Amino acid sequence: CFAPAQLHADMATLASWNDGPAKTAITEFVEKVTKEGGPDYVAPDERIAVFDNDGTLWAEQPMYVQLAFALDRVKALSNQHPEWKDKQPFKAVLENDIQALANSGEKGLMELLMATHAGMSTEDFEKIATDWIETARHPKTGKPYTEMVYQPMLELLTYLRDNGFKTFIVSGGGIEFMRPWTEGIYGIPPEQVVGSSIKTKYEVKDGKPTLMRLPEIDLVDDKAGKPVGINSHIGHRPIAAFGNSDGDFQMLEWTTTGNGARFGLLVHHDDAEREWAYDRKSHFGKLDKGLDEGPKRGWIINSMKSDWKCIFPYACEQAAADK
Amino acid sequence: CFAPAQLHADMATLASWNDGPAKTAITEFVEKVTKEGGPDYVAPDERIAVFDNDGTLWAEQPMYVQLAFALDRVKALSNQHPEWKDKQPFKAVLENDIQALANSGEKGLMELLMATHAGMSTEDFEKIATDWIETARHPKTGKPYTEMVYQPMLELLTYLRDNGFKTFIVSGGGIEFMRPWTEGIYGIPPEQVVGSSIKTKYEVKDGKPTLMRLPEIDLVDDKAGKPVGINSHIGHRPIAAFGNSDGDFQMLEWTTTGNGARFGLLVHHDDAEREWAYDRKSHFGKLDKGLDEGPKRGWIINSMKSDWKCIFPYACEQAAADK
Ligand SMILES: [Ca+2]
Ligand SMILES: [Ca+2]
Numbered sequence: 149c150f151a152p153a154q155l156h157a158d159m160a161t162l163a164s165w166n167d168g169p170a171k172t173a174i175t176e177f178v179e180k181v182t183k184e185g186g187p188d189y190v191a192p193d194e195r196i197a198v199f200d201n202d203g204t205l206w207a208e209q210p211m212y213v214q215l216a217f218a219l220d221r222v223k224a225l226s227n228q229h230p231e232w233k234d235k236q237p238f239k240a241v242l243e244n245d246i247q248a249l250a251n252s253g254e255k256g257l258m259e260l261l262m263a264t265h266a267g268m269s270t271e272d273f274e275k276i277a278t279d280w281i282e283t284a285r286h287p288k289t290g291k292p293y294t295e296m297v298y299q300p301m302l303e304l305l306t307y308l309r310d311n312g313f314k315t316f317i318v319s320g321g322g323i324e325f326m327r328p329w330t331e332g333i334y335g336i337p338p339e340q341v342v343g344s345s346i347k348t349k350y351e352v353k354d355g356k357p358t359l360m361r362l363p364e365i366d367l368v369d370d371k372a373g374k375p376v377g378i379n380s381h382i383g384h385r386p387i388a389a390f391g392n393s394d395g396d397f398q399m400l401e402w403t404t405t406g407n408g409a410r411f412g413l414l415v416h417h418d419d420a421e422r423e424w425a426y427d428r429k430s431h432f433g434k435l436d437k438g439l440d441e442g443p444k445r446g447w448i449i450n451s452m453k454s455d456w457k458c459i460f461p462y463a464c465e466q467a468a469a470d471k
Numbered sequence: 472c473f474a475p476a477q478l479h480a481d482m483a484t485l486a487s488w489n490d491g492p493a494k495t496a497i498t499e500f501v502e503k504v505t506k507e508g509g510p511d512y513v514a515p516d517e518r519i520a521v522f523d524n525d526g527t528l529w530a531e532q533p534m535y536v537q538l539a540f541a542l543d544r545v546k547a548l549s550n551q552h553p554e555w556k557d558k559q560p561f562k563a564v565l566e567n568d569i570q571a572l573a574n575s576g577e578k579g580l581m582e583l584l585m586a587t588h589a590g591m592s593t594e595d596f597e598k599i600a601t602d603w604i605e606t607a608r609h610p611k612t613g614k615p616y617t618e619m620v621y622q623p624m625l626e627l628l629t630y631l632r633d634n635g636f637k638t639f640i641v642s643g644g645g646i647e648f649m650r651p652w653t654e655g656i657y658g659i660p661p662e663q664v665v666g667s668s669i670k671t672k673y674e675v676k677d678g679k680p681t682l683m684r685l686p687e688i689d690l691v692d693d694k695a696g697k698p699v700g701i702n703s704h705i706g707h708r709p710i711a712a713f714g715n716s717d718g719d720f721q722m723l724e725w726t727t728t729g730n731g732a733r734f735g736l737l738v739h740h741d742d743a744e745r746e747w748a749y750d751r752k753s754h755f756g757k758l759d760k761g762l763d764e765g766p767k768r769g770w771i772i773n774s775m776k777s778d779w780k781c782i783f784p785y786a787c788e789q790a791a792a793d794k
Binding site for chain 1: 516593637639646647650654660661662663664668670671672673674675679680682689695696697698699702703704705706707721724725728
């Protein structure tokens, strides 16, 4: 197993990346923008790198982790809501009826999200999300979701930070669902997490100042919403962007069309054996336009199968132990 | 005059603060939360300090700087808008008719803001704001506005950062009006600036990705909006908050009612000779409830007159040179 110092050294050197076009493109970009006096030099303040989360930093199959959370919350709250057993989309959740759930569409999904994510204080929600993430297990691997992260991407985050980059998450997922654990898992503190959000309202309830979560969308941080979220929260145009689906298209476009050296990469899920294989027709993490357009724009299509030696930290650790 | 190393040492030691209750309260708080193993220790990640801007970090008299910017912009744009010379509140601005401008109320102010702050790309607005802040001069002192900042507060920002704090601006002013210069003047990078904002829309115009500024309010980061902005952008509850008006009341309340050691301070403008004296009845930076309630809640009322040796950097420098 890894000793911490060795682990950090491996992280910083992209140890789980195979030598190949993706790794080469990354290291050449970083060397170029950090070379003082060079034509592509970028000052540390402007070394902003943005990362999508679902499917880019952690697994999103068989469903988004936050959706698994919402479904579990419906079940946990169902005894306070006897009406749910006759009312869609809640009935579908309680009966594990995936088809009926799918039929409820985006409107149904929004109802589930609001019923499980709004109506409590930010502090209460943080506790609910933290308790869940600590105890829930991935249906296929039985691992905590926070172990279903990609070791090569953890190394990339470390490598970029070691080279003076500031790393941000820019996810379609809920900002307050991610913040409780991103610092521990990714080394990304809450203020560097951008995500979809609902509105909150400050009020003093029974003498206690409280931020209440309202059932009202604030920002959908996906597609054309990602550059908006970046501008609102970060206030710089990034120089590097990492995603995995067409939901990241505008984020990569906004990033890579700025002046000077720029970098865009899409993680391609092409490894059915070690992870999942899906792209153009997937319900979660659909990657279609990006596969066609990305290469024309100089974006790297990163093959999980060929560019990564191992995927999940536990698998990488096992591989190291086996040597 | 100051040598840079000496300046930094002075900054870090609160050199422009008189010994007295405010300075003592600050240093005791910082020593307490940074003392490892002590009962009030706070880990660096949670050492979040938030600062109001207008009247807390820089002067807000005879009017908010951003209002001066908006008025100048109306004048600069007036030849593209011949209709403005007959239309309030623009007519009032063009004729320097302060009374008519005041009569136009909040609705008039909002019209001015939207006419001068929306309808261009974020990049164009950044250039407009930057050009203005570099050339505009304060009507009383003739100094650039960025020299009308408070030396003791610059020292406080440095002192807190030297003690592992992350410093954020949380201002009722426009987030994109501040971001171009806060890093150079306060050492606070764009991603640590929270402020009022309008909505933006991402679009590809003539092949060029652009964020357009829309004439629609996103967040009013004032009063009960400040805890909302803090939660959205920072994602932690701060442990120290610095303001100067009743617009900061909820920010100080939210900050100081959390668990553990907390700190709140209100800058009281009581120095008519070296700055301005105003509080309960001021149009800009009204401080009324905070003066009464603050002390009961343990907040420090910081007297500019007695707690600060000098106020503006040029005055502090002059005082040092005179010695
Ligand atoms: Ca994704
Ligand atoms: Ca103020």
